[in-house]
Amino acid sequence: MNEQFLELPEEKRLRILNAGFEVFGSNEYKRASTDLIAAKADISKGLLFYYFHNKKSFYLYLFRYAEDLLKQSVLDRNFGEIHDFFELCEYAATRKYQMLAQNPHMMDFVARAFFSQKEEVSEEMDNRVANAVGEIFTAYFNEVDFSKFKNNVEPVEILRMLTWIADGFLHERQRTGKQNNYEALMEHYDKWIYLLKQVAYKEEYLNESCN
Amino acid sequence: MNEQFLELPEEKRLRILNAGFEVFGSNEYKRASTDLIAAKADISKGLLFYYFHNKKSFYLYLFRYAEDLLKQSVLDRNFGEIHDFFELCEYAATRKYQMLAQNPHMMDFVARAFFSQKEEVSEEMDNRVANAVGEIFTAYFNEVDFSKFKNNVEPVEILRMLTWIADGFLHERQRTGKQNNYEALMEHYDKWIYLLKQVAYKEEYLNESCN
DNA sequence: AACTGCATTGACCGATTCGGACAGAAGGAG
């Protein structure tokens, strides 16, 4: 990468990055053409290759950029102060879907990068991906009071159900071209939490405030 | 389509169809190359174009073929005799995922055909898709006794949650390269039904046999 | 053996697309 790229006015820099996220996010690597990226960024292809020596180095720059942004967004420390399982779920979901709402193309890019196997970039990717995933989930639920759960209910199972429901909800709305999907999601989220809390928590914990 | 295609020995005919499902199922239309289809079917490209005059007509033949198979599979009439909501859910899921297990490539193809917008085939597709979807869900839950539900619980919400959980489960296992995904799914399915029944049904219906 | 008719092959073609190179325009600073 040409260092001068970092000196660019932010508006232009983001235009280029977002064009990359969009095109790499909706096409596989080989078919994501630099022509299209340059067009979406409203610059010439020559300039794109002036800042990034070749296609692959641009792609890898985008990946590291997204990686940083994601880490930075996930690893705020507020979650350490939340002790109720469902409260923490809701907090995490809020943050996750806020980010999705703000950077749709970036998340497309990340999702695709995740699943790109056997492509020309994958060699360099595989290591990075493996790391980025594991780091997160270990610490997250450390401060939660699991004694509220019934003995025969596995908290992690409830978490997975909740995640799948939210993702399914979102996926269906996107498929049918709906709007305001993230707002709608968080509206439903409380309801799902309420239902799952019924079956997961011991009775004496069911009446806690859920604002 | 060349009528002689139908006269082919079944093994060869299915080889060609499955190659088409696989390649169209994992690439978008333009990038799904007839070279690759012919190679996977173990025939020459010339022969493929001998049976199907061009790429598009082959694609459309595959779509109609899949459409027929799906309808035929969904519209058996057993579901009319099931009156318990969760029993019917499980029955439908079993059939759905049996089909998925047997025809993975075909379902990839269908899924992709669903989402292909603005591609060269889409004009011919849009009508067919719209029809195929609506026909199914209206009749399905007609014979179910909804009086078992608590008043503040919406059956359709429970169904959606169940569907999303199952799809999420399956997607995660496929993503992580697991095996025997459909068997594992149906093992978990009972557990999810049990949990959701707790919150959905009135108390007097909770002790029914669930074999 | 020779002929016939059809299934099947694979080399080939023109069109398109792509990554990348490069000559030079544009434009500000002195």
Added chain:
DNA sequence: CTCCTTCTGTCCGAATCGGTCAATGCAGTT
């Protein structure tokens, strides 16, 4: 005007694709 950096648009060789077609193989008939 000159110099320098930024930026453009065109061009090229390589690869890929849908589709064609002359040639081949091969079963059946005479």
